[in-house]
Amino acid sequence: MAETSDTSGTGAGTSTGEGPGPAGAPAATAAPGATTGATIELENLTKHYPGSAAPAVDSVSMHIDAGELVVFVGPSGCGKSTTLKMINRLIEPTGGRIRIGGEDVTDMDPVKLRRKIGYAIQSSGLFPHMTVAQNIGLVPKLVGWPKARIRARIEEMLDLVGLDPGEFHGRYPRQLSGGQQQRVGVARALAADPPVLLMDEPFGAVDPITRDHLQDELIRLQFELHKTIVFVTHDFDEAIKLGDRIAVLRERSHIAQFDTPEAILTNPADDFVSGFVGAGAALKRLNLSRVRDVEITGCPTVTVDDPLQDIFDKLRASGTNEILLLDTRGRPYKWLRRGDLTRARGSLARAGTPVHDTVTRDATLRDALEAVLTDNAGRVVVTGRRGEYTGVVDMETLMNSVHELLEADRLEALAHRHDLAEARAEQTHHEQEGAGGGEAKA
């Protein structure tokens, strides 16, 4: 069968303008997140490339729940991308079935199918001769959305991925950083509100810090949108951070383990999976919990517009040694201590310690720990979507949370082991009874 090499990302899809999505997913409305995820079922999905002795993907079966983010992780060449690209039929399967939202799409017109499935890839796949707005509006235009609706959607999508619409709307991809291009790539994949989003190492080509931010953005997006996302990576830490479940794949896409990150970290199925988990499971565990899962405390705050005397008074009344100065938009600006204020002599311009690092509520505890460890007072400011102050997390809170997490994992692993032992004992019992019964009959 012919392979389609549409790496343009125009597979970024929609379910609007064409009635119900594949699989009877509801038609989207203009509201963000209107179409939530659809189930994906792979049944004995197989790809045998012409001329190859063995199949690249050999009879993979899996069920992905609606709204779930599943990560495929595994060694290079194990068949992750081939499996992913069979879902939107960029690669045609040579065997098996694909169902999306219960509808068999194995033989559906692949072009139509791809308009209903968002697709984001490593190089962002943006068209260089089109502006950011044109790139994002492409699929909605292809499926016949009215102009005004496309315009509104472009603004909404840019906002969603954290890019200022006024600034980025008319730029060309070459005028963007790698991270910004990836954001636009994700905005485009989501523009037509598809129930399913496929992401093939989308953050593989950006530097580690940008990558970290993009991962946080994706977590936040998914928290709002509830799409069904299949994400390919060869980075196990990325898989732990993002996945609701992780499929650890070995050669020919055979599933070594398909489970939650917690279960894979605490109960790897075999040596192959253990090899992937690697060292430092306790630290990796921190990637599984978010700042929003721990207690976020408050601290006294003032704004740059407050008179110095008020700041003094507030600090004194708070009973603490420092106060957080916010800028005019409510974003953390500086930590001010009593001594700083005494030395300020009427102006705060030079006083205090600038806030260097902040985390969002979606950041992992690992990120928070890193920020806290590098802060001389052992705390980090938590910010909201627009960078505004929402609270503080400190070392003590983090330590307590980590201890609780590890203890809960240990108990869960013990319970799991106990269940397994019981199940095995029961099976042995049945087998013995069965064997006994057979002898009796003989």
Ligand SMILES: Nc1ncnc2c1ncn2[C@@H]1O[C@H](COP(=O)(O)OP(=O)(O)OP(=O)(O)O)[C@@H](O)[C@H]1O
């Ligand atoms: N067009 C093709 N023709 C023949 N063989 C192919 C083709 N594309 C991929 N393969 C082979 O299929 C196997 C799986 O490739 P695939 O790209 O799916 O792996 P992957 O797990 O995504 O790898 P990576 O992490 O390196 O991207 C590999 O052995 C690869 O050489």
